Amino acid sequence: MHIKDKLAEAERTKRPVFSFEFFPPKTEQGVINLYDRMYNMHDFGPAFIDVTWGAGGSRSQITCEMVHKAQTFFGLETCMHLTCTDMPSSKIDEALEAAHTAGCTNILALRGDPPREKEKWQAVEGGFRYARDLVKYIKQRYGNWFDIGVAGYPEGLEDNQDQDLLMEHLKEKIDAGGTFIVTQMFYDAENFLLWVDKVRAAGINVPIVPGIMPIQTWDSFKRRVGHMNVHVPQKMIDGLEPIRNDDAQVQEVGKDLIAELCQKILDSGKIFALHFYTMNLAKSTRLVLEELGLVSKDGTPSNRALPWRQSLGLNRREEDVRPIFWKNRNKSYVARTQDWDEFPNGRWGDSRSPAFGELDAYDVGLKGTNEQNIKLWGKPETLRDVANLFIRFLEGKLKNLPWSDSPITSEALGIQSELVDLNRRGFLTITSQPSVNGVKSNHPIHGWGPQGGYVYQKAYVELLVSPQLIKELIGRIEKNPNITYYAVTQDGNLRTNAPTDGPNAVTWGVFPGKEIVQPTIIETVSFLAWKDEAFKLGTDWAKCHSAMSPSRHLIDNIMDTWYLINIVDNDFHQTLDIFKLFEGLKVKNMDDPASAETIMNGHQPDARPLVNGEHKAAVNGFSNKDLN
Ligand SMILES: Cc1cc2nc3c(=O)[nH]c(=O)nc-3n(C[C@H](O)[C@H](O)[C@H](O)COP(=O)(O)OP(=O)(O)OC[C@H]3O[C@@H](n4cnc5c(N)ncnc54)[C@H](O)[C@@H]3O)c2cc1C
Numbered sequence: 001m002h003i004k005d006k007l008a009e010a011e012r013t014k015r016p017v018f019s020f021e022f023f024p025p026k027t028e029q030g031v032i033n034l035y036d037r038m039y040n041m042h043d044f045g046p047a048f049i050d051v052t053w054g055a056g057g058s059r060s061q062i063t064c065e066m067v068h069k070a071q072t073f074f075g076l077e078t079c080m081h082l083t084c085t086d087m088p089s090s091k092i093d094e095a096l097e098a099a100h101t102a103g104c105t106n107i108l109a110l111r112g113d114p115p116r117e118k119e120k121w122q123a124v125e126g127g128f129r130y131a132r133d134l135v136k137y138i139k140q141r142y143g144n145w146f147d148i149g150v151a152g153y154p155e156g157l158e159d160n161q162d163q164d165l166l167m168e169h170l171k172e173k174i175d176a177g178g179t180f181i182v183t184q185m186f187y188d189a190e191n192f193l194l195w196v197d198k199v200r201a202a203g204i205n206v207p208i209v210p211g212i213m214p215i216q217t218w219d220s221f222k223r224r225v226g227h228m229n230v231h232v233p234q235k236m237i238d239g240l241e242p243i244r245n246d247d248a249q250v251q252e253v254g255k256d257l258i259a260e261l262c263q264k265i266l267d268s269g270k271i272f273a274l275h276f277y278t279m280n281l282a283k284s285t286r287l288v289l290e291e292l293g294l295v296s297k298d299g300t301p302s303n304r305a306l307p308w309r310q311s312l313g314l315n316r317r318e319e320d321v322r323p324i325f326w327k328n329r330n331k332s333y334v335a336r337t338q339d340w341d342e343f344p345n346g347r348w349g350d351s352r353s354p355a356f357g358e359l360d361a362y363d364v365g366l367k368g369t370n371e372q373n374i375k376l377w378g379k380p381e382t383l384r385d386v387a388n389l390f391i392r393f394l395e396g397k398l399k400n401l402p403w404s405d406s407p408i409t410s411e412a413l414g415i416q417s418e419l420v421d422l423n424r425r426g427f428l429t430i431t432s433q434p435s436v437n438g439v440k441s442n443h444p445i446h447g448w449g450p451q452g453g454y455v456y457q458k459a460y461v462e463l464l465v466s467p468q469l470i471k472e473l474i475g476r477i478e479k480n481p482n483i484t485y486y487a488v489t490q491d492g493n494l495r496t497n498a499p500t501d502g503p504n505a506v507t508w509g510v511f512p513g514k515e516i517v518q519p520t521i522i523e524t525v526s527f528l529a530w531k532d533e534a535f536k537l538g539t540d541w542a543k544c545h546s547a548m549s550p551s552r553h554l555i556d557n558i559m560d561t562w563y564l565i566n567i568v569d570n571d572f573h574q575t576l577d578i579f580k581l582f583e584g585l586k587v588k589n590m591d592d593p594a595s596a597e598t599i600m601n602g603h604q605p606d607a608r609p610l611v612n613g614e615h616k617a618a619v620n621g622f623s624n625k626d627l628n
Pocket residue numbers: 051052053054055081082083108109110111112113114129130131132151152157159160165166169172173182183184185211362363
């Protein structure tokens with residue numbers, strides 16, 4: 001059924017409907033577990049679900065596969081997103097044909113983010129430069145088979161803050177055949193409703209579906225707001241900031257704030273649908289829907305297990321944490337633990353979670369236009385210039401780096417001088433955490449999770465290391481039985497001394513009446529998924545600079561030849577031992593304009609390759625190619 005008909009029915013009957021957006025997970029296990037979740041969320045009764053378009057290679061294949069499964073097996077009315085970026089018309093045809101074959105009759109037609117490298121931008125044959133062109137093409141090829149939605153921006157768009165122009169272009173998309181509008185996420189109801197009036201004044205009469213992003217934790221909320229550049233009313237900040245360290249309270253207050261936002265929108269009498277950016281998680285969306293009375297409080301997903309398989313066969317949870325009571329009751333154990341990855345959900349969380357590693361709703365990659373990024377980070381020509389950027393970030397003088405999208409935290413300030421010193425010597429630090437040996441869960445710096453608990457963490461540092469120094473560094477690590485590491489190059493050459501493939505918990509908490517929660521882990525699969533993202537952020541940064549520029553050359557060389565390494569001191573009583581590994585080590589020629597090449601041609605490591613990246617990835621069900 002076409003979405004426009006469902007929306008028209010909602011408006012006619014004045015009974016609001018809602019929809020859920022899912023994105024293609026980063027890992028194979030995440031995809032499998034998402035099917036469980038989609039199946040369960042079916043019971044909430046969404047009018048339709050959306051699957052975002054994962055640009056490029058395997059991610060787009062997963063979109064098509066998810067659309068097929070949702071439509072055919074779960075009986076969910078599905079809308080497939082489709083973008084123009086880097087899509088020759090043959091690929092657009094393939095995607096549309098896959099959707100058609102799956103019985104999907106709804107497409108959200110988008111432009112996608114422009115390729116970073118401006119000089120390579122080419123509207124592909126058929127002219128899919130704007131979403132409008134894609135709408136026209138779909139109409140032309142498929143007539144009325146597909147109902148076509150388009151995107152709307154009440155808060156403006158990064159590359160176009162001119163609201164009048166955006167409105168003109170929105171009108172063009174509707175005139176080309178768009179029949180409904182789904183908006184970006186926002187938290188400002190007043191601004192949205194004013195925008196709705198402007199849409200109507202522009203002569204656009206199709207239904208508008210507002211994009212709602214539930215609040216999971218303070219950190220993810222802040223990160224997304226920053227990423228999407230949306231305005232947050234002071235009332236929300238005031239409600240959430242004082243309880244930022246108590247995830248359970250943030251979820252509770254967040255639910256109330258989002259329900260209030262939704263209610264205001266629905267009470268306006270102008271809007272009859274809500275679109276939830278679920279981020280592949282069920283709980284916070286469900287809580288908002290319950291609060292709004294759109295699902296009943298006992299309307300939790302039923303205990304139905306997927307008819308064609310047993311979920312627990314999927315290695316969903318480590319078997320040794322399964323309570324003995326459920327030993328022979330796999331299905332009900334699955335149902336009882338359906339929110340297993342909901343809380344808290346760090347970005348280093350479990351790679352089996354459908355929500356693993358997700359930063360924003362669409363694709364990973366560097367944010368900001370090339371001009372903005374050059375203004376922010378300048379035009380580095382030597383390794384010293386690059387290291388100085390990291391140092392300025394660590395000193396709080398720069399608000400972000402390609403790998404760090406929010407300012408340095410007070411937690412990192414405790415080891416600031418050690419981190420600055422590393423960068424000064426040519427080790428580019430990306431993430432860090434000091435060790436914590438049991439502080440209260442409401443601790444202002446290290447605290448997280450519910451009240452009354454204690455939290456722990458192991459000292460951790462993740463950095464980019466020159467091939468000049470990697471051998472010596474790994475040699476030192478391997479002499480210390482407390483320290484584990486993973487090191488990988490962009491092309492997937494992985495080295496590690498981790499004793500198993502399984503997770504190494506680096507953050508955990510003990511809370512009253514709960515099992516131990518370990519939100520942050522390091523493991524092979526998640527590290528390989530992250531390394532693709534980490535190197536992409538770097539190559540995106542290089543592409544902000546023109547092809548022949550020294551900055552492009554320098555950053556590309558670092559990405560092509562350096563190692564991404566994470567190091568954990570498993571003795572969580574030690575805070576500074578991890579830094580002793582680097583004593584006396586320093587990259588040579590940091591001021592040499594060709595320093596990156598010097599490094600590339602320098603001493604190559606011959607540390608024992610414990611694991612071959614490609615092979616290891618295959619063992620885990622992926623090839624690095626698939627994850628790109
Ligand atoms: C609800 C929603 C879902 C999304 N889903 C995805 C997804 O699944 N995958 C993904 O990669 N991205 C997704 N995005 C992000 C989207 O691809 C980006 O925001 C993209 O930058 C803009 O896409 P658009 O379809 O709105 O573009 P368009 O409407 O084509 O507009 C893009 C820019 O071009 C300008 N423009 C449009 N027409 C013209 C014209 N005729 N002349 C000159 N300028 C023009 C516009 O003003 C705007 O600045 C989504 C966004 C939203 C709001």
